[in-house]
Amino acid sequence: MDVELTRLPGIGTKQEFVTGDGRRVGVLTHRDGHRELLLAGREDPDSCVATLPMTEAECNALGTLLGAPNLVAKLQDQQREVEGVNTAQFPIAERSPYVGRALGDTAMRTRTGTSIVAVVRDHVVSPSPRPDFVFAAGDLVVIVGTGEGLKQAAEILEAG
Amino acid sequence: METALALEELGALFFGLGVLGRLAGRIGISPIPLYLLGGLAFGQGGLLPLAGIGGFTELASEVGVVLLLLLLGLEYSASDLVGGLKRSWLAGIVDMVLNATPGAVAALLLGWGPVGALAMAGVTWVSSSGIIAKVLSDLGRLGNRETPAVLSVLVMEDLAMALYLPITTAVLASLGFLAGLRTVGIALVLLVVVLVVALRFGGAVSAVVDSPTSEVFLLRVIGVALLVAGVASQLQVSAGVGAFLLGIAISEDTAENATRVLSPLRDLFAAVFFVVFGLNTDPREIPAVIPVALALAVVTTLTKIGAGWFAAHQSGVGSLGRWRAGVALVARGEFSIVIAGLALTSASIDPGFAPLATTYVLLMAVLGPVLARVVVPVHGALSGRRRAAA
Numbered sequence: 001m002d003v004e005l006t007r008l009p010g011i012g013t014k015q016e017f018v019t020g021d022g023r024r025v026g027v028l029t030h031r032d033g034h035r036e037l038l039l040a041g042r043e044d045p046d047s048c049v050a051t052l053p054m055t056e057a058e059c060n061a062l063g064t065l066l067g068a069p070n071l072v073a074k075l076q077d078q079q080r081e082v083e084g085v086n087t088a089q090f091p092i093a094e095r096s097p098y099v100g101r102a103l104g105d106t107a108m109r110t111r112t113g114t115s116i117v118a119v120v121r122d123h124v125v126s127p128s129p130r131p132d133f134v135f136a137a138g139d140l141v142v143i144v145g146t147g148e149g150l151k152q153a154a155e156i157l158e159a160g
Numbered sequence: 161m162e163t164a165l166a167l168e169e170l171g172a173l174f175f176g177l178g179v180l181g182r183l184a185g186r187i188g189i190s191p192i193p194l195y196l197l198g199g200l201a202f203g204q205g206g207l208l209p210l211a212g213i214g215g216f217t218e219l220a221s222e223v224g225v226v227l228l229l230l231l232l233g234l235e236y237s238a239s240d241l242v243g244g245l246k247r248s249w250l251a252g253i254v255d256m257v258l259n260a261t262p263g264a265v266a267a268l269l270l271g272w273g274p275v276g277a278l279a280m281a282g283v284t285w286v287s288s289s290g291i292i293a294k295v296l297s298d299l300g301r302l303g304n305r306e307t308p309a310v311l312s313v314l315v316m317e318d319l320a321m322a323l324y325l326p327i328t329t330a331v332l333a334s335l336g337f338l339a340g341l342r343t344v345g346i347a348l349v350l351l352v353v354v355l356v357v358a359l360r361f362g363g364a365v366s367a368v369v370d371s372p373t374s375e376v377f378l379l380r381v382i383g384v385a386l387l388v389a390g391v392a393s394q395l396q397v398s399a400g401v402g403a404f405l406l407g408i409a410i411s412e413d414t415a416e417n418a419t420r421v422l423s424p425l426r427d428l429f430a431a432v433f434f435v436v437f438g439l440n441t442d443p444r445e446i447p448a449v450i451p452v453a454l455a456l457a458v459v460t461t462l463t464k465i466g467a468g469w470f471a472a473h474q475s476g477v478g479s480l481g482r483w484r485a486g487v488a489l490v491a492r493g494e495f496s497i498v499i500a501g502l503a504l505t506s507a508s509i510d511p512g513f514a515p516l517a518t519t520y521v522l523l524m525a526v527l528g529p530v531l532a533r534v535v536v537p538v539h540g541a542l543s544g545r546r547r548a549a550a
Contacts, residue, residue: 006308007240007243007308008302008307008308008311009235009236009237009240009241009244009311009312009314009315010235010236010240010289010293010311010314011293011297011302011311014302014303014308016303024305026303028302028303031416032416036302036303038303040303040305044478044480044481045305045478046304046305046306046477046478046480046481046484047301047304047305047480047481047484047536048300048301048303048304051300051302051303
């Protein structure tokens with residue numbers, strides 16, 4: 001699926017894709033950060049039948065509604081591989097204390113017994129990142145460890 | 161006593177503009193035509209001539225133009241402009257040819273000579289970014305597929321203004337061919353330098369004005385903007401262009417902060433600018449130019465629709481979307497008045513110029529948003545009838 005990015009000079013950026021149904025769905029991110037959900041019409045695919053302004057919380061809620069079950073299923077799938085050792089992927093959220101800080105700062109192995117085995121950024125995988133790897137918001141951190149350790153790791157990445 | 165009178169007049173003027181702005185919001189049109197009307201009402205030959213505020217309003221309206229163009233520049237990053245240039249230069253040229261020609265032809269037919277033709281071409285050429293962005297947002301069309309095409313036409317126009325304004329300034333000052341060429345050269349070099357600097361070292365320019373305290377930030381931004389505008393003006397490059405280029409060079413985050421702190425000031429001073437333009441226009445001369453203004457309005461509405469239609473067609477948008485793009489671009493406003501204001505400073509411009517430009521912008525600033533609203537139902541009705549006939 002191709003997500004198309006269009007810059008709207010003076011307004012912001014629009015990211016959208018076409019569903020299997022042939023409708024454009026997208027998000028318009030204004031320069032001040034507020035977002036609108038876009039849904040193209042069926043009769044006139046160039047126009048939008050809905051442009052819905054959404055707050056940060058609403059975006060998160062909708063994202064969870066759409067994406068979360070999917071993510072859980074994926075995690076469960078991966079966890080079947082080896083008994084007792086699990087793999088999980090955690091996003092570095094915008095407000096994570098580790099945005100802009102090095103991997104070593106998390107002291108992940110010492111604190112939770114888990115290992116960070118890869119970081120995915122913009123679909124590019126950095127395998128075995130070194131301690132001086134600097135996190136950015138939106139990175140996806142792949143961690144291996146026990147179930148309990150992974151839970152702690154998620155908390156560390158979220159709250160420090 | 162003079163100060164007291166000036167304060168009273170200014171107070172009444174600003175309060176009156178506030179009332180007009182509110183009215184514009186109520187009926188859903190741009191406040192620009194109402195500010196012009198306000199200026200017409202108070203100016204020479206109007207209902208209530210204001211005497212004591214000439215000195216202040218004259219300078220304030222200059223500051224208004226500088227802020228108007230500075231904020232316009234802040235809207236764009238250098239990469240927006242370069243990207244727009246690569247993608248839509250053809251649409252930009254079609255837009256220029258279609259819309260500058262009617263103004264130029266009208267001025268020549270009226271016997272205003274090549275200088276008048278050059279200025280009038282600019283008045284009919286440039287759409288109002290301010291009005292159009294507002295209308296697109298109000299009508300929920302920002303996500304539409306034709307919208308990037310509309311915006312890139314605006315980008316091209318704004319970029320073209322960075323060359324057009326200095327050329328026009330030079331011609332209006334009747335600098336002669338060589339001096340005019342030098343001015344254009346300076347403008348061209350400046351534009352290239354600014355684009356390169358902004359693309360490569362945008363951070364450095366931003367660092368000059370940046371400050372965590374909003375008070376210091378505001379003072380620095382305005383200080384630098386007025387300095388740059390003043391120097392540009394001394395080089396005969398037009399103060400507005402200097403401010404516009406500065407706006408482009410200021411990069412992302414700083415630009416956003418600057419837009420936030422400057423917007424209210426811009427609204428205040430730009431309102432004064434429109435009023436002063438109205439003040440300097442004698443309303444008694446308007447009836448005489450109405451036929452020409454109406455004819456220009458009709459022709460340039462059609463040519464703008466053509467330009468928008470073409471731009472949208474280029475980005476593969478369907479028929480209704482092309483019409484939407486066309487009518488979206490019809491509104492003329494702040495830039496046309498900036499050009500007309502520039503023209504007024506020259507002795508070589510016909511006295512009929514200001515009333516014609518005013519009347520034309522009054523028509524187009526109201527007509528544009530109205531057309532943008534009705535295009536979809538009208539298109540629906542027409543294609544319904546066509547379907548019924550088939």
